[in-house]
Amino acid sequence: MTLRTTFLGTSGAVPTTRRGPSAVMVHREGERFLFDCGEGTQRQMMRFNTGFDVDHVLLTHLHGDHVLGLPGLLQTWDFQDRTDAVAIHCPPGSRKQVRDLVTAAGHDTAFPVRINEVTPGSVAIDREEFEIRAFETEHRTTSQGYALVEDDRKGRFMREKAEEELGIPPGPAYGKLHAGETVELEDGRVIEPERVVGPPRPGRSLVYTGDTRPVDATVDAAEAPDLLIHDATFDDEMADRARSTGHSTAREAGEVAERADAKRLALTHISSRYPGDARELGREASAAFDGECFVAEDGQTVEIPFPDKE
Incomplete structure (x- = not known):
């Protein structure tokens, strides 16, 4: 059963020649979920062959580098004669701003666009085998992250x-x-x-923070997440800047991953101060985190296997 993440945009604040603004596609067994939708996301979807069949967009906050790709994507779906509804999940109090964004170019879609305010701690998407729930983050505006958590599976039949x-x-x-x-x-x-049936086997989990300072809610979002995608905008030398702008350093992301007992840590929202080799961010995070750690790149795809996969 597929659980796959494709990084469509890994830059912080502004695009670079190497990285686009924030967007992450999650593909789970026939369903696709788009987390954030920065400028140019639809082109990245074409470039990296993720497909356009998305019914849910989950926004962490309304800063431009996380949402400005949304009007163009909706218009493209309209040009493609889409009829299925799309749900846009957003932080509490932001429905009007999202609606204004959707219609910013004076264009209204022929298909339904449903805007769903999600309170941290509540479930945005509820399925029989998994749920996507919101958790509180700390940024310069109302913000939240999302955790996709699968239910336990049946034990093995002996x-x-x-x-x-x-x-x-x-x-x-x-x-x-x-x-x-x-x-x-x-x-x-x-x-x-x-x-003749063994104990229940754990499902998989993925946590995406969006922009945030290190917070306890990220640690508590999922038990030992298989993949934690965390803000790592700056290196150690820019720690003061990280605090003043509501972001995290790579080392702080590593500390959160260690506390959360994450299996893998993906560093994203990389500042344009690191236009080329950002491996130093990975080294700083790895100094605080014993698990697998990497600096996410645009187009990178990560498969998340079941914990007990042989």
């Missing part, structure tokens, strides 16, 4: 034990037991599912 040790013949009983049902065999024995 076929060898069922067949050889308990003598359960292959057939419908296996499916019922794996679904958690007790079955009665032809010989009268009653088999509880716990005898």
